[in-house]
Amino acid sequence: MKSAPIPYGRQSISQQDIQAVVDVLSSDWLTRGPMVERFERTVADHCGTAHAVAVNSATSALHIACLAAGLGPGDILWTSPNTFVASANCGRYCGATVDFVDIDPRTYNMSVDRLEEKLEQAAREGRLPKVVIPVHFAGQSCDMNAIARLADRYGFTVIEDASHAIGGRYQGKPVGACHYSAMAVFSFHPVKIITTGEGGMVLTNSPELHERLVLLHSHGITRDPAHMVGAAHGPWYYEQIELGFNYRMTDIQAALGVSQMKRLEDFVERRQHLAKRYDDALRDLPLTLPWQHPDAYSAFHLYVIRLDLGRLGKGRREVFEALRAKGIQVNLHYIPVHTQPYYRALGFHDGDFPEAEQYYQEVITLPLYAGLSDIDQNRVIDAVREALQ
Ligand SMILES: Cc1ncc(COP(=O)(O)O)c(C=O)c1O
Secondary structure (H helix, E strand, O other): OOOOOOOOOOOOOOOOHHHHHHHHHHOOOOOOOOOHHHHHHHHHHHOOOOEEEEEOOOHHHHHHHHHHHOOOOOEEEEOOOOOOOOHHHHHHHHHOOEEEOOOOOOOOOOOOHHHHHHHHHHHHOOOOOOOOEEEHHHHHHOHHHHHHHHHHHHHHHHEEOOOOOOOOOOOOEOOOOOOOOOOOEEEOOOOOOOOOOOOOEEEEEHHHHHHHHHHHOOEEEEHHHHHHOOOOOOOOEEOOOOOOOOOOOOHHHHHHHHHHHHOOOHHHHHHHHHHHHHHHOOOOOEEEEOOOOOOOOOOOOOEEEEHHHHOOOOOHHHHHHHHOOOEOOEOOOOOOOOHHHHHOOOOOOOOOHHHHHHHHHHEEEOOOOOOHHHHHHHHHHHHHHOOOO
16 A cells, blocks of 8 residues: 655644634634734743734735834845745835845854845945844744844844744744844744644734734724824724734634644654654765754754765755655755746846855755654655665
């Protein structure tokens, strides 16, 4: 009998999760209600952050975070080329110019050295970014302390794209604490650490940013008389005081989120355990294993191997296809964003960010999710060993 394919990532849904969603379906609220507030409080408390705003995706979260930071036409946003397109697109939604900072060859996160060099040059040319979005690739935090020091020196706002990283830690503090940033964003897409189906969240310690995020995620409408331009006409009255969106999360999604948060630590421990098993089983092969910075405890959203193509004597595509043929649904993270046709049309070229481009030629993402059994992981390990022979 042929074994079932092993995906690269998938959600883990318990009976308790299902019951939590069913309970909401028979309650008074389906759209934003008490469960969304509870989910926001639960995540904020986990991170030790003052405020959280739940939205319908991390993409929406990044968009309103950029708007709350005041990003607009004529401004510049920098992010990593080794990310999902949403980390860059949020700048374009605001009419800003987007540029990238090449990656660190060990962590595959934005390189702090390249960032510093680029800032020095941008300062000379009067083209400093207003917003920088470091992406915690694969769940491992960027060097936030160093990035925050540069933010102080050059005056940009830091928004952490922590889509991969809920449950991870940096210098002992939960990712999302916003100790070194203005805002942090999580994704709750099903392949991520916890899920709400679709969903995202912005965290911040700033009451002013929180107020802006609340307005922006729901049409720019306020019901608070203190924020109104005119006098309330009556108890029905609300005012739209700026242009916002309908990015609200539903109570149905939030119920799943609250229930999943109870297992966050178990999920990350399991991912760490599986990552360690991969490390031990693949160490002798011609490849580079994920390197871990001592300041970071990764949530291990992804386990990326980097092939030593010189020693291997075969191409990455061959290895990728051999694994897929065995039902191992390997994936690839990421095609450098600046090489996407949309960004090429804005003036980016091959060779602009050589480290990210070299990395892209050599990597494969192996299956990793909390529900991956040791037996299925052994199948992946055997298939990788065979493919690299
Ligand atoms: C780094 C990163 N940022 C942003 C996003 C967008 O997340 P969402 O699908 O919740 O909009 C993703 C999703 O894959 C991501 O990996």
